[in-house]
Amino acid sequence: MEDHSSRAVRRVIAEMHQNLGKQFSVDEMARTALLSKYHFCRVFHRVTGVSPGRFLSAIRFQRAKHLLLATSWSVTDISHHVGYTSVGTFSARFSSSVGLSPSTYRRLGRSPGREDPYRALCPIRPDPADTTGPTVRGQVRALPGEAPDWIFVGLFPERIQQGRPVSSTVLPGPGPYLLGPVPPGTWFVLAHAVYRRRLATGTRPLLVGHHGPVTVGGHSRSVRADLTLRPMRTFDPPVVHAAGLPALLRTG
Numbered sequence: 001m002e003d004h005s006s007r008a009v010r011r012v013i014a015e016m017h018q019n020l021g022k023q024f025s026v027d028e029m030a031r032t033a034l035l036s037k038y039h040f041c042r043v044f045h046r047v048t049g050v051s052p053g054r055f056l057s058a059i060r061f062q063r064a065k066h067l068l069l070a071t072s073w074s075v076t077d078i079s080h081h082v083g084y085t086s087v088g089t090f091s092a093r094f095s096s097s098v099g100l101s102p103s104t105y106r107r108l109g110r111s112p113g114r115e116d117p118y119r120a121l122c123p124i125r126p127d128p129a130d131t132t133g134p135t136v137r138g139q140v141r142a143l144p145g146e147a148p149d150w151i152f153v154g155l156f157p158e159r160i161q162q163g164r165p166v167s168s169t170v171l172p173g174p175g176p177y178l179l180g181p182v183p184p185g186t187w188f189v190l191a192h193a194v195y196r197r198r199l200a201t202g203t204r205p206l207l208v209g210h211h212g213p214v215t216v217g218g219h220s221r222s223v224r225a226d227l228t229l230r231p232m233r234t235f236d237p238p239v240v241h242a243a244g245l246p247a248l249l250r251t252g
Contacts, residue, residue: 005043006235008033012044013234016056020063020082026052048235049159055237058160061097062238064090068106075102097162099242108242133181134216136167138226140191140209142174148193148207148229153177154241155187159210162240174229184217189225192232192239206232206239
């Protein structure tokens with residue numbers, strides 16, 4: 001059963017989804033949560049792993065990604081729909097957060113001869129990680145009855161899959177992974193996959209997993225980080241980046 005803090009954060013996240021075009025300030029979020037601004041920000045970060053502003057931005061870009069692939073709306077219309085008054089600002093922030101410009105994301109996601117947009121943006125990475133420097137390695141597991149046919153694993157500075165990962169790989173299924181070389185620092189290992197089967201609605205829900213923070217550096221040249229994929233929940237930050245981007249750029 002959820003506590004008061006979790007229910008407050010859930011209300012705010014629901015409001016974010018329902019009013020993407022609204023300029024939703026942190027003060028307004030705190031009022032929706034019925035908490036002081038300081039306490040709300042602290043509670044929100046504890047429950048989700050990221051700040052309210054980062055979470056809202058991720059929801060906006062997640063929705064924009066969907067609209068780019070599912071509609072013929074112009075980039076300008078999409079930017080306004082998700083709360084940006086300037087298409088230039090939207091495009092710049094989308095490119096920085098997703099790793100591709102809106103037009104490139106739309107083009108690649110609609111590439112002919114692909115099973116679906118996920119495969120267009122997440123090709124299996126054929127080359128192994130560079131092990132000449134520090135590495136992060138571990139095992140990715142799936143829950144019983146779940147059989148994802150590819151899994152993205154990346155290393156990020158925050159607990160949100162946004163921007164270009166420090167290191168990443170795409171696996172053909174559950175099993176061992178290896179990331180490297182990894183620069184010294186504190187990182188989060190974040191993974192996601194798509195259900196192999198579709199739901200009655202035709203959608204393929206996300207599975208996500210995370211481990212961290214992990215600290216790389218010092219005397220150890222290898223850090224172990226195992227993770228288990230599970231269905232995405234309300235409090236999980238949306239996946240923003242174009243998964244598999246490094247492999248995509250190499251394979252054209």
